[in-house]
Amino acid sequence: MERERIRHEMAFRRVRVSARTQLTPAMVRITVTGADLAGFAAEGPSDHVKVYFPDPETGVVTAPSLTADGVSRPTDAVIISRDFTPRAFRAGDEGGQPELDLDFVLHGTGGGVTGAAGPASAWAAGAKPGDELVIGGPRGSKLAPRDAARAILIADETALPAFSRWLELLPASTRVTAILDVEDDDAEGYVTEEQRQRASIEWLYRIDGPGQLEEAVRSLSIPEDAYIWAAGEAAALVPVRRYLRHELGIDRERLAVEGYWKRGVTNLDHHAPIDPTDPD
Numbered sequence: 001m002e003r004e005r006i007r008h009e010m011a012f013r014r015v016r017v018s019a020r021t022q023l024t025p026a027m028v029r030i031t032v033t034g035a036d037l038a039g040f041a042a043e044g045p046s047d048h049v050k051v052y053f054p055d056p057e058t059g060v061v062t063a064p065s066l067t068a069d070g071v072s073r074p075t076d077a078v079i080i081s082r083d084f085t086p087r088a089f090r091a092g093d094e095g096g097q098p099e100l101d102l103d104f105v106l107h108g109t110g111g112g113v114t115g116a117a118g119p120a121s122a123w124a125a126g127a128k129p130g131d132e133l134v135i136g137g138p139r140g141s142k143l144a145p146r147d148a149a150r151a152i153l154i155a156d157e158t159a160l161p162a163f164s165r166w167l168e169l170l171p172a173s174t175r176v177t178a179i180l181d182v183e184d185d186d187a188e189g190y191v192t193e194e195q196r197q198r199a200s201i202e203w204l205y206r207i208d209g210p211g212q213l214e215e216a217v218r219s220l221s222i223p224e225d226a227y228i229w230a231a232g233e234a235a236a237l238v239p240v241r242r243y244l245r246h247e248l249g250i251d252r253e254r255l256a257v258e259g260y261w262k263r264g265v266t267n268l269d270h271h272a273p274i275d276p277t278d279p280d
């Protein structure tokens with residue numbers, strides 16, 4: 001169940017917001033555009049870009065740049081970046097501008113998911129057409145497996161954009177089961193009717209109390225030919241990963257568990273193991 005990897009030439013693209021669409025009370029779609037988006041590619045369902053935001057003090061977006069020797073990072077300015085999923089890219093082939101959609105969870109901003117705020121969610125809450133960002137990457141794409149009879153997708157709000165991409169990029173022959181672990185039923189508005197036809201979805205609401213995610217995963221029947229992808233809050237995924245990887249013994253070729261953020265941690269390094277006691 002191999003997932004092919006594709007490398008992309010690194011690029012930092014300066015773009016401007018062209019539209020802002022409220023998708024649910026807690027999620028907003030920011031569409032960016034600009035000539036720099038020419039050649040943008042992200043063919044994998046869980047690909048990510050680094051989004052560089054303006055310094056709230058100065059309004060200036062500082063980002064690395066490419067030089068003959070590689071990537072140069074300015075040391076005399078504040079660099080604020082976070083990871084996001086390139087939800088949809090339109091190349092603008094018929095004379096239109098290329099456009100990229102990024103879907104942001106609004107956490108700690110009053111209207112959406114509770115908890116602390118951060119520069120990315122605060123920016124998205126107030127973003128308006130004309131605002132500037134820089135998009136770095138993606139450095140590479142990891143394609144969806146072509147030969148999985150079944151896929152099990154587990155996601156919280158931050159991973160709903162990637163979940164949507166999984167639904168688009170898996171072969172039609174792959175049957176999809178999903179567990180979506182969200183704050184409350186407002187989040188259901190993110191998922192379209194077409195997506196509901198494509199996947200059998202179990203919704204969990206965090207407002208109903210803790211422990212539901214692990215219980216729901218333990219109740220799944222997981223056949224040998226299933227590929228499993230889980231992404232969301234890192235600590236919540238530790239027991240899920242332990243169960244899948246160690247109790248069931250599912251090997252890494254069939255399983256990816258990715259921490260997209262961690263409660264109380266700013267700008268989580270998602271390359272670090274989600275379970276420090278088990279870096280495998």
Ligand SMILES: Cc1cc2nc3c(=O)[nH]c(=O)nc-3n(C[C@H](O)[C@H](O)[C@H](O)COP(=O)(O)OP(=O)(O)OC[C@H]3O[C@@H](n4cnc5c(N)ncnc54)[C@H](O)[C@@H]3O)c2cc1C
Nearest residue numbers: 048084085105107118119120121261262263264265267270
């Ligand atoms: C590969 C990858 C793809 C991702 N794709 C998306 C995406 O498409 N859309 C998206 O919204 N996010 C996505 N994320 C998650 C996003 O990068 C983090 O949520 C990030 O921390 C947001 O930055 P911030 O500046 O808002 O908060 P930070 O400054 O990083 O954190 C500030 C505080 O907010 C808390 N926090 C961070 N995120 C949340 C949250 N979702 N809910 C509640 N509290 C939170 C932190 O624990 C911390 O206490 C992705 C992450 C990865 C690794």
